[in-house]
Amino acid sequence: MTEFLQQLINGLAFGSILALIALGYTMVYGILRFINFAHGDVFMIGAFAGYYLTPRVAAFLPTPSIWSALVVMAGSMAICAALGILIERFAYRPLRQSPKLAALITSIGISLFLEYGGQNVFGAAPKPFPKLIPQYSVGAGGLSVTSNQIIVLAVTVALLVILRFIVLKTKTGMAMRALSFNPEGAALMGVNINVIISFTFGLGSALAAAAGILFAVLYPAVDPLMGIMPGLKAFCAAVLGGIGNLPGAALGGLIIGTVETFVAAYISSTYRNAIAFAVLILILLIKPSGLLGKKDIEKV
Amino acid sequence: MNGIKKYLRRAKSFSLSAIERAGNSPKITLLATVLACLVVSLFEKHIQTYWLYVSYDIGVNIILAVSLNLINGYTGQFSLGHAGFMAVGAYTAAVITNQFSSFSPVLAAVVFPLALVAGGLLAAVAGLIVGIPTLRLRGDYLAILTLGFGEIIVVVLQNMDAVGGARGYQVFHGWTNLFWAFGIAAVAIYMIVALVHSTYGRGFIVVQDDEIAAAAVGINPVKYKVTAFVIGAFFAGIAGGLYAHSKQYLAPDGFGYMKSIEIVVMVILGGMSNTPGVVLAAILLTLLPEGLRSLQDVERVPGIATEYPLSWIGNTRMIIYSLLLVVLMLTRPQGLFTIKK
Numbered sequence: 001m002t003e004f005l006q007q008l009i010n011g012l013a014f015g016s017i018l019a020l021i022a023l024g025y026t027m028v029y030g031i032l033r034f035i036n037f038a039h040g041d042v043f044m045i046g047a048f049a050g051y052y053l054t055p056r057v058a059a060f061l062p063t064p065s066i067w068s069a070l071v072v073m074a075g076s077m078a079i080c081a082a083l084g085i086l087i088e089r090f091a092y093r094p095l096r097q098s099p100k101l102a103a104l105i106t107s108i109g110i111s112l113f114l115e116y117g118g119q120n121v122f123g124a125a126p127k128p129f130p131k132l133i134p135q136y137s138v139g140a141g142g143l144s145v146t147s148n149q150i151i152v153l154a155v156t157v158a159l160l161v162i163l164r165f166i167v168l169k170t171k172t173g174m175a176m177r178a179l180s181f182n183p184e185g186a187a188l189m190g191v192n193i194n195v196i197i198s199f200t201f202g203l204g205s206a207l208a209a210a211a212g213i214l215f216a217v218l219y220p221a222v223d224p225l226m227g228i229m230p231g232l233k234a235f236c237a238a239v240l241g242g243i244g245n246l247p248g249a250a251l252g253g254l255i256i257g258t259v260e261t262f263v264a265a266y267i268s269s270t271y272r273n274a275i276a277f278a279v280l281i282l283i284l285l286i287k288p289s290g291l292l293g294k295k296d297i298e299k300v
Numbered sequence: 301m302n303g304i305k306k307y308l309r310r311a312k313s314f315s316l317s318a319i320e321r322a323g324n325s326p327k328i329t330l331l332a333t334v335l336a337c338l339v340v341s342l343f344e345k346h347i348q349t350y351w352l353y354v355s356y357d358i359g360v361n362i363i364l365a366v367s368l369n370l371i372n373g374y375t376g377q378f379s380l381g382h383a384g385f386m387a388v389g390a391y392t393a394a395v396i397t398n399q400f401s402s403f404s405p406v407l408a409a410v411v412f413p414l415a416l417v418a419g420g421l422l423a424a425v426a427g428l429i430v431g432i433p434t435l436r437l438r439g440d441y442l443a444i445l446t447l448g449f450g451e452i453i454v455v456v457l458q459n460m461d462a463v464g465g466a467r468g469y470q471v472f473h474g475w476t477n478l479f480w481a482f483g484i485a486a487v488a489i490y491m492i493v494a495l496v497h498s499t500y501g502r503g504f505i506v507v508q509d510d511e512i513a514a515a516a517v518g519i520n521p522v523k524y525k526v527t528a529f530v531i532g533a534f535f536a537g538i539a540g541g542l543y544a545h546s547k548q549y550l551a552p553d554g555f556g557y558m559k560s561i562e563i564v565v566m567v568i569l570g571g572m573s574n575t576p577g578v579v580l581a582a583i584l585l586t587l588l589p590e591g592l593r594s595l596q597d598v599e600r601v602p603g604i605a606t607e608y609p610l611s612w613i614g615n616t617r618m619i620i621y622s623l624l625l626v627v628l629m630l631t632r633p634q635g636l637f638t639i640k641k
Contacts, residue, residue, distance in 0.1 A: 095629065101568055102633035103629075105629050106630065108565065109622050109625035110626060111622075112618065112625070113619060113622040116618040117619050117622075232451070236448065239441060270458065270459050274452045277447075277448030277449070277452050278452060284437060284445055285433060288436040288441060
């Protein structure tokens, strides 16, 4: 039972990181109906931003501490939000009227660019991530929870609450929902589509950056290709929950993270990377539009 | 002046009529191409090894791109797991030929094609398994599902100790040559084009255009979609076999999502359901990284006196490749070789 609870906590921590990445996929999909393959690499850039910001922040703030961690995370989120907006402006916006596949290939190009560019600029070898937050270990009855895991869960919950507030309670959020419901209609009602799309990319990329920092805190190493696998798994999570659906993405991330951790612990750790896909395929075969997705009615 | 113009006109009409004649008798053209491949492959020893292997890559990539074009282009599905089928074919063919240690080239000529076909058939079975979910899924859901299947195949191969697992698998025989690589590429092009242009094959295009209309006129979209997956996977498996016997070493990681993406890029850059364009794109995208790599050794630009090494191009070739991809898509979203409708 202790083992079970232990793995559950590990799984939830990993799953919440996937959930944060998956939200970015699902938001962009909900609005532009295309898969942004570069999202996993924005996550990687977020982690690297943290890697380079930490020593600079340490110059004027005691590190490791909560405050320096907050400053680093905010800085990294701002950098990635800017990056996401830039990518959308220069790579995706010119293709908005083109077939969706053209935008998809462009996003793959951007993804390769960030990966290979990262290898050239940061170096291909993994780097140890500096200690950002003081780490404690809480043990009770054989159960050991690190403060990092609790922080990951807490930050994720906080970000989800903020996101929910933005999407449901603010005017911008209402515009986002209108846009995903009907782009032409939203434009006719005075929604500035370009601004809202930029905002969505910024928001999604900031969440990916936060996920990158949390990931690096939990598994303290960064390398330029670290975004590929979490990116694919998060994409699975987004589809699993029903792509375009925000609670679905969070739920999908938690499910995939937990199931993967359990399989790695109890069955075989070498099959770890196949689990996300296997879960996804099983669920899609039973419920083709994802767990919380709406069924598209095909009109003639 | 007039004479030159007349000559040019005549040359143009001659070359056009040659293409037309090739189009009118595709079987003879196919036969001639395969024979030409056979003749050229007899002189393989005189070609630089490096370019020989690049040519094998071109043949393999043509087969992969043309077969994916049947699924993604003509039938309008979106598969992101083509490298998985390739892996199935590669490992199957390699396991079969590795059973034979050494024997006469005549026997090799019999075993090798049989091993390739066996790899193709097993890949086709995988294609059938992947194709069945197309009953219920479409668009992005199908894309992620095929991607998932591809990744699962990689993980399964990594865990199969019989074929070396994650350490990779040694292939004993380097039997791929120009004849097999380009002969099979020619056959694949011929068969897929002939299939799509046959009365039966028009169904693929109808399914791509409008599934509901297709179903309404009595064409079963599911049957066509699954058929496309099976045939596409078959050729991908054969390409995998050729790949295995040219590289002589197989690593499961090499068949992951990146390889599938590479093939998808060829199809989209060539222009969906435009077979000549896809073939050209496959050749171009194989040569591009190699060409950039060869700039690595250039010490000075011809015509410029001061030394200006171009090695930075070689070192950043993948960055250049990815940027070119973005620029090409931004300037020609309909594909490089497609005339805008």
